[in-house]
Amino acid sequence: MINLESLYQELILDHYKNPLNKGLSKNPIASVHHVNPSCGDEVDLNLELDGEMKLGVTWDGIGCSISQASTSVLSDLVKGKSSSEALGIIEAFSEVMSSKGSISGDPELLGDAVAFAGVSKYPARIKCALLGWMALKDAMLQAKLID
Amino acid sequence: MINLESLYQELILDHYKNPLNKGLSKNPIASVHHVNPSCGDEVDLNLELDGEMKLGVTWDGIGCSISQASTSVLSDLVKGKSSSEALGIIEAFSEVMSSKGSISGDPELLGDAVAFAGVSKYPARIKCALLGWMALKDAMLQAKLID
């Protein structure tokens, strides 16, 4: 059953109210600005790398609950991960998003991000959920962590 | 009844076979070249004026039986007429052409040109029938005989 409650899960609204890692860090290795041109939502994302090549993400943005919460969840999820781990997570999440509700996602891998599975039934919102994720991928490309 | 015989009257085909005033005169007061862009048919028309301000028309062209015959009939019809008489004839003929078969035309005024009344039922052919007539009108404009 598709309904508003299944789309806007508590967890999503919690992240929207209290976003994690919001506020841009000072010395990123890559910095990107992404916009969803159909609605004007924006995200700025800074990528950091520690001495052990583990990622850190800080961000700022304006947008709907889905895009903001999704970026918040993402920033928490990839913290301390290697870039190849992060890429795996991004790909798994993208797959869930394009599944039209048929894939719910592996909670081991995706953590809180599985709460967004319902979004994939609303084609117009998939871009919202992916906004921060595509920004991170872009930042990793820029930093030449992936190609 | 619309049929091929009513469109291609003997008179039209006679003029097509033996066109009148075909062959351009030497010293026109105005000379025009008109093309029907949808089929490529062309007419060159020379306008002359005698001492008594009476018109003369010679022409050359390539085109379908309707356009050629109609120009032939026209050239014969306006010969020796004043420009205001010629304009009256052109307007009467145009009216017949745009009548969709409802006006057959005054034989007193239009002479042989009434044979073209059937053309007005074939919208795609009206331009053929008018090709020479519009050329004459244009030539009269150029010669400032009308405005």
Place this chain on the structure above:
Amino acid sequence: MISDSMALDVAKIKRDFPLLSRTVRHELPLVYLDSGATSQKPLAVIDAESNFYRNHNSAVHRGAHLIAEEATDIYEGARAKIAHFIGADDVDEVIFTKSATESLNLLAYSFGQSESSSAISLKLGDSIVVSELEHHANLIPWQELAKRTGASLRWFPSTEDGRLDLSGLEQIIDVSTKVVAITHQSNVTGAISPVSKILERARNVGAITVLDACQSVPHFPTDVKTLGVDFIAFSGHKMVGPTGIGLLWGRKELFERLSPFLFGGSMVTSVSMTEATYATAPRRFEAGVPNMAGAAGLSAAVDYLESIGMESIHNHELALTEYALTQLQAISGLTLIGPKNSVDRGAVFSFTLDGIHPHDVGQALDDRGIAVRTGHHCAWPLMKKFGITGTTRATFYLYNSLEDVDRLVEGIHHTQDFFGARGIS
């Protein structure tokens, strides 16, 4: 009771539009409040297109055969109908395009050509005037024209109420101004532009004037002669007509001195391998096999609108506007972006809700069967002016009722409750 003053029998009209009887999420009946984006189509329009294909489909202006004659009659008949509908003197002043967007781009490209005989030719030092309320379709083509020619772009700002601020009229339109291109009615705020003042000033400095009539022609009687404008552009799909057909009307003497835009079949007077000469309007601007079924459908759309009456449609929308303005402004936490009264204003309602993003509002309304649009509505600069990323927009048309306003208001309350209960807003 307000419903007494309604000029139209909406229940009857709704039955003419097949889509309006469908249900959406949770089997709810649809409340369609997105006509500003595209309108629904009455059965008469759908049937006119299908009848064209079933009985008269053939390339216009091309065949020597009966069906080609019939197709040409239908196509040119549609042109004549549009001309009459907007009060044009001459059928040849109506050009079929694919959309208002194409119509406006056609002008911007043609104005950029610098043939010596051109009606207009822009250069460094010239200016083009638009407004902050423009839809991207009546903004970006002019930005690009300015870039290509070195002309500068100027604009009327928006007032706090989302109307055109004409206080700088004499400075913004001055002797350097060659083109003034203005929206007739804003698709965001619903404000109807004070065109007569602008056009008068433009005429005084000899500028060419263009109206974006996308949101006016479908909604109230529009007469190009009374307006005294040079060109107007609008789209079939917003006036109960088919998709894929747009209109450009312009004064004949200007069309004669305007370079063609798209080049190809049926727009020439002669062609050799190295050059071509071009026909006069409308053919000049209609290269290729056109959207003939679209023209057939558009003709039926005009018949439909005329059978209801543009004056009645306008009055009906006015009644809706008055009711909606009262009801919406009574909602606490709602900010209306646009004029707060019904003077010179269409039934377009953009608003924001405290603490809830427009996209989330749209989603919650959709869940109740209410179709609205959210985002920047292709008027991004206006959003920036108001310091927002977007609005939720509800737009009304002849098939909407006062009850639809009530459903919207209910939906907004429900949205506030839903997110409020979850600590948002």
Place this chain on the structure above:
Amino acid sequence: MISDSMALDVAKIKRDFPLLSRTVRHELPLVYLDSGATSQKPLAVIDAESNFYRNHNSAVHRGAHLIAEEATDIYEGARAKIAHFIGADDVDEVIFTKSATESLNLLAYSFGQSESSSAISLKLGDSIVVSELEHHANLIPWQELAKRTGASLRWFPSTEDGRLDLSGLEQIIDVSTKVVAITHQSNVTGAISPVSKILERARNVGAITVLDACQSVPHFPTDVKTLGVDFIAFSGHKMVGPTGIGLLWGRKELFERLSPFLFGGSMVTSVSMTEATYATAPRRFEAGVPNMAGAAGLSAAVDYLESIGMESIHNHELALTEYALTQLQAISGLTLIGPKNSVDRGAVFSFTLDGIHPHDVGQALDDRGIAVRTGHHCAWPLMKKFGITGTTRATFYLYNSLEDVDRLVEGIHHTQDFFGARGIS
């Protein structure tokens, strides 16, 4: 018997096309031989458009509501279907336009922009190559581009048989050549161009290649990857699809470096009053509300063609071509303009009759219920090459039978008799 070799059950196919069962002058059944101008539409296509309007009409990519989602699915589904139909790897390589004419003009305008990042930018000394067989739509846009940029226009001549004369290949396409734009199949002579040779040469000199596929995609299997071309343009209305929708396919890496053509809504990434940045293809080239019902109809058209099979359609037309070539060439006083054999040739037959003007031929055929086209077929330079003002042209498609050839031949005899008896011809 030749009919044994027919690949298609024409009687059955004809029943799918409502218009083909109508009668024309004197209550005669219609013989439609004008598909080269525009094809007829099967019921499935007509119904797909009307179903879109009845159930899913909404502005794509714009609404946050259910119907907008459905409309978007249908529209993007049509794109995917077209991509698959022409063998494109990537859906984003398919652009919806209003017609092949617009597609070709889009390229010619975009090639004329001189952004530093452009895929192509023409200047004095560069050359553009076309052919003498081009339709005006693939000739005049390039003439105008040449004029705008100072590039020169060159062309392959036509052979006596109406095929491309490639004898000057190395001279005509040389290092100065930046664009080669060639018809895939002539709409006048039916000749299928030897594209692989031309494309190879063009690649060797680094020129961008464009195929006018208006008369190929509807008639035989076309695979953009096998062809190895950069862009192809074609129209929906010639492939049993709706009017008002055209296609442009191009290689993604080229689209990324090509300036947008029409500016407006839905093609931007950001907009301020003074400038805008643009999305990637396909959005980049699709400003405004598109012809959504047209896309729905086109999708059904592709399904229809695929259900019959493009290979079968091709074989069917080949059988028609062989039969028609024999029958037409047996008529004394008839001159065929185009290849005399069926090698690399479509079912397009242009001819003249001694002493009878094409317009008169067309009229006489129309009187017998036979719909053909007459005139220069928007290929005026080719007419001049052959020293004629026009031809009569009969074009065949999947719904035509050998009997239609017989009816045409009968009609021609009757035409000769009619005018012959009156002393003409």
